[in-house]
Amino acid sequence: MSDINNNKNFLLQQFMWIGISLGISFLISYYVQNPFISIPIIILIFILLSFYMRNRAMRKFGLSGQTMFGANNSVNYYCMSCGTKHNQHSCPRCGSKMKRVGT
């Protein structure tokens, strides 16, 4: 499996997610006329959706959500607790989810 195909699928999912969230926000602003109620609901749904999509993408590709912006596979991630270099959701050594980007 090449990285190019993975990136293409990942981009497609991002576009799909943008479409879904746009549709949801249109629906909510249509049904909830009061913007003081509809806007917080939309923001909440956006946050939940982005968490869901990020977790799904990470499980599928083993990538961190940060690569979404860089799309650079040469970036390394280091555990913030023990300094182990890893590319997983959580550190394989100590289990910490905190990590920093390095080269």
Ligand SMILES: [Zn+2]
């Ligand atoms: Zn660690």
